Amino acid sequence: MRMSENHLLLNSLRSIARIGETTLVLAAAGIRYANQKPPTSLLVRETFEKLGATYIKLGQFIASSPSLFPREYVEEFQGCLDQTTPIPFSEIQALLVDEFDRPLTEIFSHIEQKPLASASIAQVHAATLVTGEDVVIKVQKPGVETILHTDLGFVHFATKLLERFVPKLKFASLAAIVNEIKIRMVREVDFIEEAQNILDFQHFLEKTNNTQVVVPKVYAKASTRRVLTMERFYGVSMTNIDAMKQYTKDPAQALITAMNTWFASLMLCKSFHADLHAGNLMLLTDGRVGFIDFGIVGQLKPEVWQASISFMQALQTTNYALMAENMVSMGMTHAKVDLKVLQADIEKMFQTLLMADPQKIISGETGDLNTLLMDMVQVGERHGIRFPSDFALLMKQMLYFDRFMQVLTPHMDLFGDARLQLVADVEPVSKLIH
Incomplete structure (x- = not known):
């Protein structure tokens, strides 16, 4: 009981300290904005990086969610990297001791002190089990979960203020966005x-x-x-x-x-x-x-997945009319859409994909893909279409595969020759399960 009380007290102290730290960083950002007037998106990204784990993940969420955030923020947060300085092994070892109800020597015969990787949420170490298997241990950094919940509470509070004082804010449905972020981030620390x-x-x-x-x-x-x-x-x-x-x-x-x-x-x-x-x-x-x-x-409803596959098949044959129909099917709209105008917008939009440099995609420069996704979202918005939040993840993965294939095998195209086999493989299964 005393250990539980001590744990609660420690978490409370961490929360108070975190609120104080956040306030100081935000105050410094406000002073910088008043004196230097940097682009808002740049200032927000740099502030998020200073605030650490939760805000870095929030920045990555923004970067991968062109269906939810304005273009300038999505583009700016492409540079928000989740690489942090490793914490001392002594802290990792202490957390491992705290997590298991038996000596570590009964589980691991060896743990490498130098980490294989260190990110905002967790650190990864190579190890060997007492039974001889080589393993990797992904260890959540101490205090991350408490900081996460404190930060999310602060973001929720800030959201309410923004909704009250900035009614014309470009972000649509802030409460829904914050809830989506919370769900994803809480899952990531579990x-x-x-x-x-x-x-x-x-x-x-x-x-x-x-x-x-x-x-x-x-x-x-x-x-x-x-x-x-x-x-x-x-x-x-x-x-x-x-x-x-x-x-x-x-x-x-x-x-x-x-x-x-x-x-x-x-x-x-x-x-x-x-x-x-x-x-x-x-x-x-x-x-x-x-x-x-x-x-x-990510998760998609069956009807969204079916529309997505049909969309990709239409792209395979450059049937922009059919692409327009399926874009309406996979989106969420109650408005009447002019399919001919949407078709023309889609055809113009996909010229971006044809001009993209595949080597940049492989090296991690994904600006072309994000530009295409943001263009697609903007086209949808102009026609009253709003995509499910996980749709951007799905499309980005498909487009990433396409550019990756162009480097490995330039004579094939995910949306062309290779897609014929992919669609042939998955379509019969689709009919069986739906």
């Missing part, structure tokens, strides 16, 4: 939910007899809400084509395998991997494709 996302995907792979793709095994007895212990994968990132050739004769086929798996998961899995950039795809030393990092997942 490693039990991330473990379940991995297990759901594993069941999907087993159900479809897919042996070419694998996700890391979760060691439940060495995992908690704040610690996630997973099988360690050995291989190379699918950003490195030359390195991939060590383990496969055909890097393009590895990508097609990953894409076919991801497309099928949209229909057959409870959620889809919503952050499957090349850094989260690995070609393993045995030639299989590894999907990692299931902290961010």
Whole structure:
């Protein structure tokens, strides 16, 4: 009981300290704005980065949500990186001791003190279980959850003030946006939910007899809400084509395998991997494709997914009239849409995609994709169409695959030749489950 009281007291002190820290950073930002008048979007991004974990994640949410935020903010927050200075191993070790009800030596025979990665929410360390398996431990940084809830409460309060004093604010439905952010961020600090996302995907792979793709095994007895212990994968990132050739004769086929798996998961899995950039795809030393990092997942209603697939098929044949019809179907609108005008707008919009430099996409310069997505959202808004919040995640992933394929196999096109096989693979399954 005393430990519980001490824990509550510590969390309360952290919350008070966090509110004070936030107030000071915001005050400094206000003084800077008054004296220097920098662009608002730039000032907000730099302020968010100073405020740390919660606000960095908020910035990334803004960057990936052109359907919810103004263009200048989406563009500015593309530079909001989630890379932080590692915290001392002693703090990580103390948290691990606090999480498990038995000595760490009964779980791990060795833990590397130097982290493999350090982000705002968690830090990752290589380790070996006492049973001999090589693993990675994803450890939530101390105090992150308390800071998260404190910050979200502050954001909610600020939202109410903005709605009251800035009625013409460009952001639509602020309360709904804050609620969406809260849901996603609370899920991201719950490693039990991330473990379940991995297990759901594993069941999907087993159900479809897919042996070419694998996700890391979760060691439940060495995992908690704040610690996630997973099988360690050995291989190379699918950003490195030359390195991939060590383990496969055909890097393009590895990508097609990953894409076919991801497309099928949209229909057959409870959620889809919503952050499957090349850094989260690995070609393993045995030639299989590894999907990692299931902290961010998306969900779409069946009718939205069906409209999305039809939209992509229409794009495959450059049938802009059919694209317009499906854009209306996947969006949320009660207004009457002039399909001919929408068709003309879509055709003009997709010239951006045709002119995009695929090499920039592979190197992480995703401005072209975000521009296209924002154009699509703006076209929709002009016609009274508002897309589901996870639609941008879906489209961005499809477009990312398209540009990635153009680098690996320039003679094929996700929206052309390659799409024929992808659609043929997933369409019959779609008819069975809907």
